[in-house]
Amino acid sequence: MRIEIRFAGFGGQGIIKSGIIVAAAACIHGGKNAVQTQSYGPESRGGACKSEVVIAEEDIDFPKVVEPDVLIVMSQHAYNEYVDDVKSGGIIIMDPDMVPHEKNLKKVRVFRIPATKIADELGRRIVANIAMLGAFVAITNMVDEKSVIESIKANIPKGTEQLNLAAFEKGYEYGKTLLKS
Amino acid sequence: MTKKRALLAGAHFMNGDVACAEGAIAAGCRFFAGYPITPATEIAEHLSERMPEFGGIYIQMEDEIGSMAAVIGASYAGLKAMTATSGPGFSLMQENIGLAAMTETPCVIVDIMRGGPSTGQPTLPGQQDVMQAKWGSHGDYGIIALSPSSVQEMFNLTIEAFNLSETYRVPTLLMGDEIVGHMWEKVVIPPASEIETVNRKKPHVPPDKYAPFMPDDDLVPPMACFGEGYRFHATGLTHDEHGYPKTQSSEVQSKLVRRLCEKINKNEDRIVKVEEIMLEDADIAVISYGIVARSALSAVRKARETGIKAGLLRLITLWPFPEKRVKKLARKTKAIVVPEMNCGQMVREVERAAKETPVAFLSKLGEDPHRPKEILEVMRRSA
Structure with missing residues (x-):
């Protein structure tokens, strides 16, 4: 069973890092096969940015995402670019403050997570991606929560554990609440 | 320190560039000279941290031509040496890749291919340099080029590239691409004792009998290091077995250049790997x-x-x-x-x-x- 996940936004939001954390969680901590690929412009910040993860029990041949099961999107540009690729019955997790203009989508489930606001409340906007990750884990259950937490710890700068895990927790709770409602 | 100095035996989740850098360390590479370029920068970045831990040398050079020159010098001094670049830098290196081929210098050049020509698309992949790998420098010469398809192969084939380069005294190219370089995947690094590494063959005659370009039956000449007591003259000019220029001799040109091609072509069966x-x-x-x-x-x-x-x-x-x-x-x-x-x-x-x-x-x-x-x-x- 092949799962395809696409993270998209702009450079500097931690889009690529999010993909690496999820893929490493599935692979090293979860014992599955996983591969992460990325696409970004030559700018170091502000350009369009995409990070893709494929997870499977079997060997992964083609490493890129063709029809994502899940799209996690953190910019209007990325939303416009990728929203129509999502598989029928798939999931879109988006930050409504970063995507003011939504399309009327059918055949997909949309979850709105104010990740940037959550991160701002924690004092550092830079962890918005980790709040999104928390919501992703809560909503999809595609990757084990404990594995993702281990993977976050292994992939962030030392000294930022508390901040990142708090963001993960907040995002996770928000996602669970949305699922119940 | 001891923990850091060791090879990272075990399973890791890493990108292809870092796997290549770790493969170089595992192969015994102890010299890197390069100039950072997307999408190969992470190789240089990682080796700038790792080389000193193993007593190796990392130099960020002024450009790619200088990088290749430094690699040739380091190899002549006896170190396994490499550089890493992408299309624009690969073009700049060609002159000295030719010098490495002519002087039969073991070394590894990694080209993480991006979209060309010229500066093209720095962050996107391509396979546009594969003919340049063969024909990039002027003149006729044999060369070896390998093509990794996974992060594991970025590790494995970097080791293989060093082994082939040492065996045949030839510059060996690892032709990756942006996806393989930047992709993260599982890599299993075996314990050091299970990694097969090859070192160039040394002279089997005393210093006064040694000729640095006198081939054995396999067409590959044994290689002394500068400073080991052997007389060693090397030049980009057409040279005889002693390394002395023979710029007017058709016979020497024919013998040397044909051997440079044949030492690779005649060993095709030993070199070639396919799946x-x-x-x-x-x-x-x-x-x-x-x-x-x-x-x-x-x-x-x-x-x-x-x-x-x-x-x-x-x-x-x-x-x-x-x-x-x-x-x-x-x-x-x-x-x-x-x-x-x-x-x-x-x-x-x-x-x-x-x-x-x-x-x-x-x-x-x-x-x-x-x-x-x-x-x-x-x-x-x-x-």
């Missing part, structure tokens, strides 16, 4: 390499599901071109499909070897390699 998948009964074969080979594998699996007898010949060695393997395959298949991320490069070699067997070429440029269904579609039409 054959589902080819036993295949009517249609895809010949592919690098990241595109993974699209091809997916396409071949899908083709088999729909009853098409398809198979994949994955070229791990690009140069010397696996001519015998392709010829053999062409004789028993009805059609060959060659997808590449360029406007048609290795396909020319395939066509030359395939003779009458029809070859369909599938070109792709830009962000993504061929979608499996695009390759599948061409296979259906060729079936």
